[in-house]
Amino acid sequence: MASIQSNLDQIVSLIQSAKVETDNEIRSVAETLRKLPLLKNYNADNYNNSLQCLNCQQHSMGVLIILVNKLNHALGCIGSVDSDVICNQVQTFLETCNIRHISFALDMFAQLFQTLTRILIEKQTPMRGINLLTRAIPIIQSDEPSRLTSLHSQLFELCLSAKCFKPALNFINPSISEIEKEDGRFDAKHYLLYAYYGGMILTALKRFEHALFFFEQAVTCPSSAVSRITCESHKKYMIISLILHGTVIPLPKYVSPIVVKFIRQNFSQYDELERAYGSPKASSLEAVVVKYKESFVEDDNMGLIKQLVKSFYRKKILRLTKTFVTLSLADMATRVGLGSADEAEALVLCMIEDGEVCASISHRDGMVSFRDNADGFDGRAMLARLEAETQRCVGIEMELRARDEGLARNPEYVRKCSGGQTDPEDLGGLPHKLHQ
DSSP states (O other), X not given: OHHHHHHHHHHHHHHHHOOOSSHHHHHHHHHHHHHSOOOXXXXXXXXXXXXXXXXXXXXXXXXXXXXXXXXXXXXXTGGGOOHHHHHHHHHHHHHHOOHHHHTTOHHHHHHHHHHHHHHHHHTTOTHHHHHHHHHHHHHHHTSOTTEEOTHHHHHHHXXXXXXXXXXXXXXXXXXXXXXXXXXXXXXXXXHHHHHHHHHHHHHHTTOHHHHHHHHHHHHHSOOSSOOHHHHHHHHHHHHHHHHHHSSOOXXXXXXXXXXXXXXXXXXXXXXXXXXXXXXXXXXXXHHHHHXXXXXXXXXXXXXXXXXXXXXXXHHHHHXXXXXXXXXXXXXXXXXXXXXXXXXXXXXXXHHHHTTSOOEEEETXXXXXXXXXXXTTTOSHHHHXXXXXXXXXXXXXXXXXXXXXXXXXXXXXXXXXXHTOOOOGGGGTTSOGGGGO
């Protein structure tokens, strides 16, 4: 272990002697630390002693690189890791680090929390990391809530594992307009997982409209190959689309042809489910669910399938409201395909509670009376919702207009559109990312 401590001592000495006053000096230190090889052995005491030698405010990048090394080694011997100690050290780092210094080492910063997520998932203590991720993401975003980072998907994974969804809602943003490239590039996997995990969280909260949008984003992401994330997203997209609309909404035309071909060839059980859902007989749907139960369970979609079956009966009851003003519970059960009047009553009560129908049930004669919902679009709540949606649309329009104007003034864009040639020297003032 002497060589390990020796390497750590050298790193600590290097950090303590480095000047970090100007941006160039900070950038130089970050590049030096980035090139250091990871230490190959794990000894928690060695790392902890080295951390105590550094002032986090003055040596933020030094503390960061040591924590990255410590967590990487901890991941290799997960059984002996004390996750509480690690989380406390990361929390102290977040509370005392110099944000300006960290901004020059966002790749290492993201790596720290990606490794932490893996450790907490392995240790089955995901709840411990949720608060840490919610504090780390804004540091990378630099006060831009519409900026997507690689840590969004890590936070969502922790929330799903812990079945604690509320903290993720502040970071589920359907209006993502920018992607943070922590190390000069962005792995498409992080975007796919952001969309997939986000859709799963929204599905768990029964926000099906938003969930459908997120699954669609995962399926329509440009790709040259079909990923497992894309497959699983499309399965859930089909089920939720049936729940909401009674049919599978066609995907946009810009979906990758490879994805379209794969879907046509490999989703026969879900295609059969769609056909059965469109059948007037509940027995057809039930038969398909039984036939492919093992497949649905393997896909972890059985919970959604059960909700789909319930929605089938709900939609049949909604169709009855357009034909009848009053109807007996027994007759309703027969027409819908339910087993008894009691089942019909329980389902109608749920629909009344959810605001799907406006009705009353008379227990004296077992009759259901339907009526129009006169209050559906009145009241302060609806006005507030309309105002909020209007403001959101105005904000999106202004952002699109600003981006359109910026693009129109971009020399690289103008050159490509005009088909002309531009002297590379004329592009000297452009950001580097536009040349990639």
